[in-house]
Amino acid sequence: MPIEAMVVVVVITALVFDFTNGFHDSANAMATAVATGAYKPKRAVLLAAVMNLVGACLSTEVALTISHGIVDDSLVTVEMVFAGLVGAILWNLVTWLLGLPSSSSHAMFGGLVGAVVVMAGVSGIHPGVILSKILLPALVAPVVAGLASYGATKIAYRSFRDSSKGSKKRFRTGQRASSLMVALAHGTSDGQKTMGVITLVLVAGGMQAPGTAPHWWVIGAAGLAIAAGTYSGGWRIMRTMGKGMADIEGPQGFAAETSAMAAILASSHFGFGLSTTHVVSGAVMGTGLGRTPDQVRWNTAGRMALGWLLTLPASALVGAGAALLAHQGVWGFGLVVAILVAAAGAIKIISQRNHVSPDNVNDDHEVRVFGRADKAAPVTTQGALATPLAPSLPKGITAEHPLAATPLVLTRLKQPKRKKVKGKHVPLDQDPLPGLAPPPDPIERSDDLPPEPAAPPRDLAADPAPSPSNSTGPASAAVPPASDLTVKAERTGADLARED
Amino acid sequence: MGIDWWALVQVSVVTIVGAMAIVSLMSLANWLLVPPDGASQAVGWRRFSGYGVIGLMGLIVAFGIYLLVPYFH
Structure with a gap:
């Protein structure tokens, strides 16, 4: 397969990954704001998309290594990057279907690890770095953010007056500001991650000189891809994050987003990278515990933790399979693309059975995959409420009447x-x-x-x-x-x- | 590659202290601006101080943006 064609396919795949990253992580910034009503759902994702785009374009100090030392970068080829991206995209789509927040970066690292292991052997990965860069932060992030959010919630409720309109308004405004900051931070980190991937692929393909800054079109395309993904919403994960773990109010949303913001800023400043998803998830749990511990839904938290544990091995498995196929030549590359498209289409079709949209994102706290969720929906087609007071329809009156x-x-x-x-x-x-x-x-x-x-x-x-x-x-x-x-x-x- | 435990401690402490400090400021501003029973709004020094604390929080947000944007530092 000509290297130029391969580079084009990988660049498109990287942009698709960026899109899935956007819709997977839009909940990080906006789930609590949507759940508490600080923002209307569509306005929330629009603002998050704008902040992600701005964040992606604020700096071009992209990572010089796509793996941060998790694998031996000198062994990484364009095929491996492609396989890693395929593993990450599929994991993002599966977790989106299940409504599980999980780290897109960890998924990409996992895919890359799998591809490197099958193509270059186990010696190509660095287990110590996996422990320090993935496993330990995955444990630390929710605990630290949760502790901060727990304390912040206790403080917030000392002054919050539920009866005071001004009190509600002030906490709501604070929550809006902190949500926008989280969205901006997400754009600066994850938007530029994809720029780094594309740039390194272009360098590997001989289309760009090593050590040079990303092309303007790479910056624009990556920024637009993550913004478009963010705007598309990821409503399933938004529901889990905003409603699934705990029922939260305005002061809790402010405390959670502020804690997440503090964790993200501190981690980027002190060089101990924490996943935005893990941070925000921990913060939401912490704020739930800070107000009413019995409202925290531990089964949802358990499912999320299981998802985090599976992120690396599952995406590595897919990445390994994709690398093996892609290594076979043009037909293998094409087969991987076809499988990816078919899997994405199947996941989309399955998701339609229990569609979660801006209109019903706050209606339930659970994301269902199988079985009809809309059986319990209390709203009729006419918009009238089906209250227990309503008698059954008189004889001769059909539902369409x-x-x-x-x-x-x-x-x-x-x-x-x-x-x-x-x-x-x-x-x-x-x-x-x-x-x-x-x-x-x-x-x-x-x-x-x-x-x-x-x-x-x-x-x-x-x-x-x-x-x-x-x-x-x-x-x-x-x-x-x-x-x-x-x-x-x-x-x-x-x-x-x-x-x- | 070893684990940077010192960075981990710094991140943990700064996160917890920073988040609680910001929320404390917000709570203080809210406490100052909540009107007493029967009044429509907080009076005199309380209003002035409340808005002063909110202004301080605005500065913290600006510092956060400064930290986020590598171009600034």
Whole structure:
């Protein structure tokens, strides 16, 4: 296979990895902000994407080695980089499907380790560096960030007044600022990582002089790829991070993001690299423990920890297989690409069974892969709330009928009885007791009265409502056109939701 | 390659102390700016001090950006 074609394929693969890195890690910065309502979901990912793009373009001090000494860089070839990227992309997609936050960098290192082992032997890897750069930070990051977040949460709740609007607003503003900082930090580290990979591949392919800065198009492409990935959301991981580990409030979000920010800044400044994903996950756990320890969902935390443990071996396994195939020549390279595309398509199709989107990211705390999550969704197609108060549909009314969403309105619009004063009929549009306060609304009054026996359901399809022209007064025009009822029903549903 | 334990200790201490310090400042600002019962807003020196602390937090954010951007240092 010509080296130029191979370089083109690897550059495209690196950009795809950058995209998956973006959507996998968008939750790091914005999950708590989305969960607490500090940002609306779409606005959150837009801002995170912009900050990632800015961060990626702020500096071109990319890493001179793509592996940071985990493998012998002199042995790394373009094929191995390609295989490592394939392993990382597949691991990112699988963990995204499962809604598990995991480190994209560790996945890439894992893929590279697997490729180097099968192509150059075990002597090509440095186990001590794997211990110090991957395993130890994976243990330290969540603990340190969790401790910081735990203490910060305790402090935050000493001054937070739930009843004070200003108090909520200030913590919310603080959370917004800290989230943006985390997004910026992510762009500076992960955006430039892909630039480094592409640059080294170009150098290996003889298309760029060694030791030179990345081309402008490499900076732009890598920045745009991670920004596009971030904007696409990664809502499954966002749900796990924001809702799955603990139910968090504004001060907790601020404490968690501030702790994560402090950990990221300190680790980059003192040269002890910590994964953003591990840091933020630990911070969210810590803030959950800091407020109400019993709300922390340990099974989710356990699944995440298992995912972190499997990141290196699983991506190494895929990287090894991809390297073996790619080494066979053009057909092997093509087969790896085909397998990657097919696997990505299959994962996408499976994810559609329980689609998580900006509209439902906060509706549940669990990401399901198999089985329908939307069975429990309490929202009907009309937008009316299916409350326990709503009776079943009358006979003859199908789910598509506009009245299907209006069972409560039928109760409200029940034809009132005529009122008698001293044996004399009073028209409904006339006050029966002039000078006295009007009677309360029938729905409100029903709280004080014993419940009325339920009326048998009326077959509305067979027995349509009387037209206003047949009525005897304004109030007896009981059932307006169905379109009007639908509008009123939505309002009624919202009212009931507020009352609940 | 050995483990840089000193860097690990530094990162841990700076993270914990830094995060708690920033949140303490935010809590202090919030405590100063929360109006007493019956009042619509905090009065006099409390408001002034509260906004002063928020300004200090803004400086910390600026320092964080300075640390993040290698071009600045």
